[in-house]
Amino acid sequence: MFEGPRKRVLIVEDEAMISMLIEDMVLDFGCEIVGPAARLDRALTFALQEDIDIGLLDINVDGSVVFPVADVLRFRGIPFIFSTGYDFRALPERFHGCPTLSKPFSYENFADTLRMALASASNASEAV
Template identity: 50%
Template structure:
């Protein structure tokens, strides 16, 4: 049993293949995907009400930023991590300490970033 077994995850990613890749990798770790959405409005709605333990947020959703989703999750006390190909330098100051999954990524990198977001010790 993985330390991630049963972790309920919201994925917010506008690239279909990347979303599927993240879903597969998280499921391989034992996570449960609560929802995988591509749009900001739908992501905000789910972030406000869904029972989730963690969210993976693509920073750029078709030209819109996912920061409103991050604000909702922060208010609810739900950990999240950003996923981006632009690097952490493009994050607003308020999210500068948030875990960032740099695209492209490996399963190992995803697992390490997931551990950081959840406050779990990194495995060697």
């Protein structure tokens, strides 16, 4: 689905069934999985230490918000996509305009959002 080397996708999701579905989709796209992380501390470790091309971040992970992980990824210049079953319009101002998937999302919607986020990041890095 994507050109060049295999993309590494950080998955942060605390619902096991949803995580497995996302993992299947990511593998279908020819990407590698980093994680998955079902807790904030594990997600932060991955975000700080792993080679990642993009993150897929459930906003509410085991009762904690995932925003510190998003902050780390942003600092590292790594794009991310939020996913949530809640109202994504309640995102903190610093994350307005970030790609967000509303659960449940379709395979096609996920693929399109992933493709656009990676293309956006690629275009931004080429402009630098």
